[in-house]
Amino acid sequence: MHQTSTIEPQSTTTHAKIAIIGSGFAGLGLAIQLRRRGESDFIVLERADDVGGTWRDNTYPGAACDIQSHLYSFSFRPNPDWSRVYATQPEIHAYLREASIDEGVQPHINFGAELLSCTWQARAAHWALETSAGSFTADFVVTAAGHLSDPKLPNITGLEKFERPMFHSARWDHSFKREGKSIGVIGSGASGIQIVPELAKTAGQLTVFQRSAPYIIPRVDHAYTTAQKSMFRRMPETAQALRDELFWGNEARFPQRRGIADFIAKIETTALDHLAAQVPEGELRDKLTPDYMIGCKRILISNDYYPAFLRDNVALETSGIVEVRERSIITNDGEIELDALVLGTGFEAADLPITHRIFDENGRSMAESWTSGGAAYACSTVAGYPNLFIMNGPNSGLGAGSIIYVVESQIQYILGALEFMDSTGASTIEIPQQAQDNFVAAIDERAADTVWLNGGCYSWSVDHRYGRLTTVWPDFMTRFRRESGRFKPDEYLVDGKLVDGPRRLESVSV
Amino acid sequence: MVTNLTEPRQSAWHADGTLHEPLLIEPTGYVEHAGRVIPIYDSGNETSTATIVLVHGSSGSARGSFWAVYPILTFTRRVVAFDLQLPADDADLTLADAVAQLRAVVDHASGEGPVALVGYSFGAVVAAAYASERPPAVASLSLVAGWSKTDRYQLLRNNLWLRLHDADPEALCQLTLLMAYSAGFLVGRNERDWRELQQAAAARPYPVQIMRLNRDIDIELGLSRIDVPTLVIGCRYDDMVPLHHSRMLFGAIADARYLEIESGHAVSVERPAELAVVVDDFSLDPHEHPAGTIIRNDHA
Numbered sequence: 001m002h003q004t005s006t007i008e009p010q011s012t013t014t015h016a017k018i019a020i021i022g023s024g025f026a027g028l029g030l031a032i033q034l035r036r037r038g039e040s041d042f043i044v045l046e047r048a049d050d051v052g053g054t055w056r057d058n059t060y061p062g063a064a065c066d067i068q069s070h071l072y073s074f075s076f077r078p079n080p081d082w083s084r085v086y087a088t089q090p091e092i093h094a095y096l097r098e099a100s101i102d103e104g105v106q107p108h109i110n111f112g113a114e115l116l117s118c119t120w121q122a123r124a125a126h127w128a129l130e131t132s133a134g135s136f137t138a139d140f141v142v143t144a145a146g147h148l149s150d151p152k153l154p155n156i157t158g159l160e161k162f163e164r165p166m167f168h169s170a171r172w173d174h175s176f177k178r179e180g181k182s183i184g185v186i187g188s189g190a191s192g193i194q195i196v197p198e199l200a201k202t203a204g205q206l207t208v209f210q211r212s213a214p215y216i217i218p219r220v221d222h223a224y225t226t227a228q229k230s231m232f233r234r235m236p237e238t239a240q241a242l243r244d245e246l247f248w249g250n251e252a253r254f255p256q257r258r259g260i261a262d263f264i265a266k267i268e269t270t271a272l273d274h275l276a277a278q279v280p281e282g283e284l285r286d287k288l289t290p291d292y293m294i295g296c297k298r299i300l301i302s303n304d305y306y307p308a309f310l311r312d313n314v315a316l317e318t319s320g321i322v323e324v325r326e327r328s329i330i331t332n333d334g335e336i337e338l339d340a341l342v343l344g345t346g347f348e349a350a351d352l353p354i355t356h357r358i359f360d361e362n363g364r365s366m367a368e369s370w371t372s373g374g375a376a377y378a379c380s381t382v383a384g385y386p387n388l389f390i391m392n393g394p395n396s397g398l399g400a401g402s403i404i405y406v407v408e409s410q411i412q413y414i415l416g417a418l419e420f421m422d423s424t425g426a427s428t429i430e431i432p433q434q435a436q437d438n439f440v441a442a443i444d445e446r447a448a449d450t451v452w453l454n455g456g457c458y459s460w461s462v463d464h465r466y467g468r469l470t471t472v473w474p475d476f477m478t479r480f481r482r483e484s485g486r487f488k489p490d491e492y493l494v495d496g497k498l499v500d501g502p503r504r505l506e507s508v509s510v
Numbered sequence: 511m512v513t514n515l516t517e518p519r520q521s522a523w524h525a526d527g528t529l530h531e532p533l534l535i536e537p538t539g540y541v542e543h544a545g546r547v548i549p550i551y552d553s554g555n556e557t558s559t560a561t562i563v564l565v566h567g568s569s570g571s572a573r574g575s576f577w578a579v580y581p582i583l584t585f586t587r588r589v590v591a592f593d594l595q596l597p598a599d600d601a602d603l604t605l606a607d608a609v610a611q612l613r614a615v616v617d618h619a620s621g622e623g624p625v626a627l628v629g630y631s632f633g634a635v636v637a638a639a640y641a642s643e644r645p646p647a648v649a650s651l652s653l654v655a656g657w658s659k660t661d662r663y664q665l666l667r668n669n670l671w672l673r674l675h676d677a678d679p680e681a682l683c684q685l686t687l688l689m690a691y692s693a694g695f696l697v698g699r700n701e702r703d704w705r706e707l708q709q710a711a712a713a714r715p716y717p718v719q720i721m722r723l724n725r726d727i728d729i730e731l732g733l734s735r736i737d738v739p740t741l742v743i744g745c746r747y748d749d750m751v752p753l754h755h756s757r758m759l760f761g762a763i764a765d766a767r768y769l770e771i772e773s774g775h776a777v778s779v780e781r782p783a784e785l786a787v788v789v790d791d792f793s794l795d796p797h798e799h800p801a802g803t804i805i806r807n808d809h810a
């Protein structure tokens with residue numbers, strides 16, 4: 001499948017109706033639905049050598065989802081065999097891989113094909129894609145390149161000088177032998193709190209460098225029994241009922257993000273009581289007590305993170321990192337010698353790398369076009385970039401809920417748009433700037449009342465260059481689907497013209 | 511149809527970054543009626559879409575029925591709730607009295623236009639009885655876990671409830687938990703939430719006057735007179751007001767549509783977000799689904 005890279009592509013350029021960038025939950029989900037509809041004129045470009053995205057890359061010890069697996073999976077490929085409430089990385093990766101094989105998606109994927117640039121060709125009315133594995137053209141492009149897929153490294157003096165093993169949580173070095181070593185972990189976010197209890201078991205000395213203490217609530221996790229799994233298999237409606245219950249349970253967490261006092265009080269006491277139950281009063285508990293309003297940063301779930309700090313070989317360092325040296329970290333309190341350094345410092349979420357590789361007909365990147373941070377109509381389409389849909393782009397993340405619900409809403413939207421284009425025979429579709437601005441203004445208005453912008457923390461959900469909430473959806477998931485899950489052509493320019501009269505399509509269900 | 515987003519919104523934040531107090535504790539005002547003052551809770555945000563008026567259930571207070579649902583509804587519109595006032599000296603509450611209080615509240619709340627009336631449980635009975643008078647101040651009606659005529663099954667439970675109320679508060683609390691929540695919900699709670707549910711049930715027994723009135727409800731005759739678009743919401747695992755009551759309401763009200771939520775009677779605790787979203791969507795565009803539609807909420 002691999003193409004050879006050439007500069008003068010014309011003869012080796014492959015054309016497809018649809019090009020999908022990325023083969024994580026989003027890209028695979030769309031590819032599966034295209035296949036199920038009998039569409040075969042599409043390609044998937046994936047820079048790595050396997051499917052799975054997040055669940056291929058995050059192989060660190062302890063990696064697991066933190067939304068229940070019966071909800072955090074495709075509704076159209078239910079899995080009665082989830083081993084536990086929160087499946088671990090190998091199981092989720094296997095689920096995605098199996099889906100890609102079963103559904104006949106694999107032959108469409110070009111592995112080792114990193115998208116380098118993607119430029120709109122107005123005359124030809126298609127996209128020209130340059131990749132590390134050759135050139136392609138496509139009538140439609142869907143970016144499914146992830147919102148948490150490019151590791152973010154901390155901006156710390158001397159980091160590059162460290163000469164011992166150092167790696168990001170999403171690029172775990174499995175050749176590293178951790179037993180007995182002195183290991184540092186920078187970051188106490190979602191990945192950090194999963195890694196720490198695992199490393200603590202065998203490390204000689206583990207030092208956790210924390211900038212801001214997270215809120216942590218109990219992880220209500222258990223293995224599913226054979227009887228339960230068999231019940232889910234024999235009576236799929238029981239698995240669906242569980243999924244619905246989990247969905248609405250997560251929806252009921254959203255009022256926390258709107259700062260509703262009763263909801264805040266309940267979740268805050270849950271978290272602080274959890275801390276108090278696991279860590280005795282004193283300096284350690286003080287350091288582990290957050291100083292911002294709950295929900296401003298992701299609320300984490302763990303039963304074994306706090307207890308790890310009660311071990312003799314684990315220390316919590318909060319005095320602040322001054323610099324990194326060849327074999328140590330200098331803090332405001334002194335020097336800590338390290339055999340290895342793990343960076344659990346998260347991802348480039350607000351300034352999405354892929355948007356620096358998508359260019360309009362004048363060569364302006366999508367990132368540049370966003371003069372005040374990520375913005376898209378229906379969280380999917382961007383003015384100036386026709387025939388292109390973004391998955392998990394602007395305002396598509398969640399503070400409480402399963403991204404798969406968002407992904408499936410977007411799949412539905414894109415299929416609706418593609419069907420519309422097929423039915424009209426039109427060749428281009430583009431959202432006018434004004435329609436996009438109106439849509440985004442309505443998001444901003446809701447965002448203004450949320451904890452992300454009021455809770456007194458430095459959240460990666462916010463694009464701090466502009467003070468705008470650009471990564472998460474500031475409303476219920478159900479509202480996302482209602483507003484962005486059903487394609488309506490009304491506001492689009494189709495072949496340069498507004499569609500006359502509201503033309504409604506039957507909604508496509510996945 | 512999308513949420514109307516150009517409305518001034520209700521923010522939970524003060525300018526200094528602190529939060530508002532919990533809602534539905536301190537009344538925002540009072541409505542006078544027949545010499546009594548009825549405490550009301552008015553979210554106060556201006557909306558061009560219909561104000562929602564909430565009628566609480568047998569718990570006896572707006573907070574008891576709507577602590578979770580009320581704030582969610584205020585995200586998109588003005589919401590008014592109130593605490594029904596019970597007669598002094600344990601005198602009997604009548605349905606006519608309850609309806610009169612509701613009328614007074616609606617008259618107050620409908621200054622900007624007809625309201626979207628939402629009644630839960632006993633409150634659905636009151637709301638339906640009021641709506642059967644065809645008040646011009648009501649634009650739409652949502653009846654959540656309501657009924658029209660008390661039947662033998664309900665009486666059986668009510669008998670037991672009254673006996674335990676006088677004799678055995680602890681057993682009364684257990685009966686309430688059994689009847690109010692679905693089995694799946696009770697079983698699925700962690701220890702902490704389970705303790706809280708027990709404490710809440712013990713702390714706030716339903717007012718006896720409402721429980722006595724519940725024994726002989728019969729508003730069947732009025733249902734055919736209801737002429738506003740109505741949404742009937744039944745709770746699939748409801749042991750207090752079993753599902754057949756909601757289905758009868760759906761049959762009886764000409765301009766009704768119907769939706770089931772997978773919860774026990776205490777839907778506002780088990781599925782607050784689902785209930786609020788469904789009611790909000792309906793109140794915004796009551797005619798989105800034609801009369802007779804059985805609405806199925808999308809599976810996740």
Ligand SMILES: Cc1cc2nc3c(=O)[nH]c(=O)nc-3n(C[C@H](O)[C@H](O)[C@H](O)COP(=O)(O)OP(=O)(O)OC[C@H]3O[C@@H](n4cnc5c(N)ncnc54)[C@H](O)[C@@H]3O)c2cc1C
Nearest residue numbers: 022024025026047053054065066067114115145146149403
């Ligand atoms: C450790 C961890 C745990 C998480 N747990 C949860 C959870 O419990 N619940 C939840 O809802 N969300 C969770 N998330 C968020 C998670 O990222 C999403 O749920 C989901 O996996 C995103 O899927 P995606 O397909 O959009 O992106 P990804 O899975 O990131 O896939 C993107 C793909 O695009 C490829 N790609 C990127 N750029 C290019 C390029 N230029 N050219 C070619 N290919 C490219 C990448 O290699 C990758 O395969 C978690 C994230 C992490 C990191």
